[in-house]
Amino acid sequence: MLVQVLITTGKKPGIACRAIARAIFLAAPGSRLEFRGKRPLGSLIKKARLAHFTRVCTIYQEEGKPSQLAFLSLEGQAPEWLSPKIKIASASFAEKMPRRGQSSSVKITGAKARTLQKLFCPPKPPEGTGAGSSISAGTNSISFSLGRQKLATLGVFYAK
Numbered sequence: 001m002l003v004q005v006l007i008t009t010g011k012k013p014g015i016a017c018r019a020i021a022r023a024i025f026l027a028a029p030g031s032r033l034e035f036r037g038k039r040p041l042g043s044l045i046k047k048a049r050l051a052h053f054t055r056v057c058t059i060y061q062e063e064g065k066p067s068q069l070a071f072l073s074l075e076g077q078a079p080e081w082l083s084p085k086i087k088i089a090s091a092s093f094a095e096k097m098p099r100r101g102q103s104s105s106v107k108i109t110g111a112k113a114r115t116l117q118k119l120f121c122p123p124k125p126p127e128g129t130g131a132g133s134s135i136s137a138g139t140n141s142i143s144f145s146l147g148r149q150k151l152a153t154l155g156v157f158y159a160k
Helices: 015-027 039-049 113-120
Strands: 007-008 055-062 065-073 085-093 106-108 133-137 142-147 149-159
Touching: 007 039, 007 113, 015 055, 015 065, 015 085, 015 133, 015 142, 015 149, 039 055, 055 113, 065 133, 113 133
Parallel strands: 007 055, 106 133
Antiparallel strands: 055 065, 065 085, 085 149, 133 142, 142 149
């Protein structure tokens, strides 16, 4: 499954937001990671469209802690925020995050797998059965893994 997501953060992201963005990037084949900096979201949307991305995933923070994953669809004429937004209650990370080695395929599993598949990419049949990375989407947590290495686990709840 090719994801085609541009992953970004809010302005002035903390270490935890950067780590979440990196974990998603490593687990999502075909994605690109771009820290926003001072740029407005509109300029990243324009860049994502030019590169033929179908989604933008933004990791927001409140009071220095990751607070939300929000997905924007670029498939129509106007960008559209997708539902549900994923509120982040807690986050834990691998001690050493790989510097390189983005996966070539991903398998999304768990009770909320369909929800996460719709947020990450338009419905497509999976390509092959093997996966270089996995995303486990439970009702209260999401885990990102690259091969056998767990990259990040988020305690979450899904908000409309």
